[in-house]
Amino acid sequence: MKLEQTVTISPDVISQEVSGETVLLDLNSENYFGLDEIGTRIWQLIESSGRLQDIYETLLAEYDVEPDQLLEDMEQLLTDIEKAGLVSLQPDA
Template sequence: MSDQEFRDEDRIVASTDLLTTRVDGEVMAMSVERGACYGLDPIGSRIWELVETPVTVGDLVVRLTREYEVDAAVCRTDVCALLSSMESEGMIRRV
């Protein structure tokens, strides 16, 4: 499903298969299964925090536009691009 566009009503949740920690306020995640490490910048780390419990894409975008000075359409595009990458790496899943 990772090649499909995200809809506002899609519910996203972080994978529980990753080992995660914070380093200097940023999330570092490791997939033992894939043998891969991922580093998220401050905004990516904030998105990670928000998807640790199931959240809709629409709610995620609304929350981020309130927290950061960003246009909703730009935010949605950027969030969906990150979510798509995270989904293809097994970091998140749709529920």
């Protein structure tokens, strides 16, 4: 993962926020995925911008987190949801 990338949500994924958490449904596999509060915030930022640099800077401003820890956590989440086919990463245009 590089901050110069953009995240795009698969058109086959629908999401619903429930009590501060988000449930994702992959229509292809019919698998559900759950995101906690922080994952939900990242998903919201993906929906609004998709630029990893913007997402990273927003989260740094909103949460009391070390920059390296945030990068590690973002990379773990994005790797997981990309492997599941929920998103794709591209070079920033």
